[in-house]
Amino acid sequence: MSMLTVSGVETFYGAIQALHGVDIHVEEGEIVTLIGANGAGKSTLLMTICGSPQARTGSIVFESEDITALPTHQIMRKGISQSPEGRRIFPRMTVLENLKMGAAFSEPANFDTDLEQVYTLFPRLKERAEQRGGTLSGGEQQMLAIGRALMSRPRLLLLDEPSLGIAPMLVRQIFTAIKQINVQQGVTILLVEQNAYHALRLAHRGYVLVNGTIQMTGAGKDLLARPEIRAAYLEGGAT
C-alpha cells in the first residue's frame, strides 16, 4: 500500500483544465521528484493534494484514507505539510513566529525538540530568529519555509521548487538538507523542481509532467540518462 496514491486526478481553474488525469504514487521513505516545464501543472498537483483547489475527478488517498474531498486545513493536520511555491513566509512575523505557526497543531511538548532540529538543519534561522520574515534573503526564506513545514512533524513533505531564485551556493545546501530530512528524520518527500539535474540525482524515482499529464516515469538515475530528458530539461540548464 503506497503512502500516497493519486489516481486519475483532473483539476480545473475555472474553465481552464490544468491536470488531465494524473496518476502518481509515493512509497514510504522515498524521495520522489516531479519535473516539467513552466505551466506543466507541477504546483497545481501539489496544491490539489492539499485540497486547494480540489480535484474535480479522480482520487487522492493518503495512508489508506481518501482525502480528495477534505478541506485543506483538515488534510494538513493528517501528517502532510507543504513548502509552497513562492515560499509564502508571513512577512510581518519574526522567523520564530513563522516557525511557531508551523507547529500550531502539534503537541506543545515537542516544540523545543522540533525547533532545535530545524535550527540544527539551518543554523542561519537561529541567528535570524527575531528578524521579520519579510526582511530575509530568498535563500533564508526558503530555509524558513522548509523549517516551518517540518515543525508539524509531517510524514509526507511536499516541496515546491526549493531552488527557485536562490544563489547557486545555497542551492547545494538546500538539497543537502532535503537529503538529511529524508534519511535522518525519515520523512517521505515529494519534490517539484525545474532544476532537473539536482532533483533527479537526489530522488529515488521521478515523474515527468507535460501539459497536465505524466509522460514518463522511472528511477531518478535512469531518467537522468535518457536523451530526451537531457534534451528537454538539462541541456544548458544544468548547474
Added chain:
Amino acid sequence: MEYFVQQLINGLALGSIYGLIAIGYTMVYGIIGMINFAHGDIFMVGAFGALIVIVGLGAVGFGGAGVLIILALLAAMLIAAVYGWALERVAYRPLRGSFRLAALISAIGMSIFLQNFVQLSQGARVKPLQPMVEGGFVVMEKGNFAVTLSYLQIIIVVTTVVLMAGFSLLIAKTPIGRTQRACEQDMKMASLLGLDVNRTISLTFVMGAALAAVAGMMFLLYYGVIDFFIGFLVGIKAFTAAVLGGIGSLPGAMLGGLLIGLIETFWSGYFTVEYKDVAAFAILVLVLIFRPTGLLGRPEVEKV
C-alpha cells in the same frame, strides 16, 4: 485654558468610544479586505442589549448600579458577539470569493436590516436611561466655570485603555493572535498550515462585535438616550477613525478614534456644534485625498 481642558476631557471620552468601534472595522478589513458597514449597527444592538438588561433587572429590583452595569456589559458583549457571528455567517461568508462589491452591498443591506429589525422590535421612539453613574471631580475652577471630570468619563477612558492594552497583547503575544495575524498576512498559507481560516474569520467578527458592544454600553451611559439609528452616524465616524489611523492597523484604529473624538469636541467647543459632523467627515475626505494609507497604515501592495 479651563475651557480647553474641559474640551480635552470630553474629547478623550468620546474618542474612546470611537476607538473601540474602529477596532472592529480595521480588524475585519485586515483579514478579509471588506468594510463591514453593518458594524455600526452591531454597536447599536449592543447598546440596546445593555439597556434591556439594565431595565429588566432594575424592574425586578436587582442589585446596585455597579453590579448592574457589569452584568449589562457582559450581556451586551454576548448579544453583540452572537449578532456579529451570525452576520458573517449569513451575509458575508456565502459571498466570499465573489467580486468585492458583493460583500459591501450585502453589508449595507444588513445595516438597513438591523436598523429596521430593532425599530420594529423595540419601537422607533428614543429610549432614555436615568443616569447611573453620577458625580465627579472638579479639576480646576475659574470664576463660575468649573472644569469637571466625571466618574463616568474616568470609567470610560480607563475601561478603554485596559481593553485596548489587553487586546493588543492578545494579538501580539498569544497563539490566537498569531493565528489572526497569519490569516491576515496570507490566508492560503494559513490553511496550508492546518488553520481553519473560516473559524478565525468568525472569531474576528465576534471580537470586533464584543468591543463595539462595550462602546455601545458606554454610549448609553454617557448620553443617557439611544434609538435604533445611533449606529449609523457613530459607525461612520468610527469608520472615519479607522481610515484616519490607517485601515488594517490596530494602533491606527485606536489613535484615529481618539483624534476624531478630539476633533469633533474641539470643533463643537470653538466653532459651531451644527458643523461638528462636517468637521469629522472633512477629515475623511482629506485623508482619502492626501494620505489614503492613513497615519499608521502600510501602503497597499497588490499580492501577486
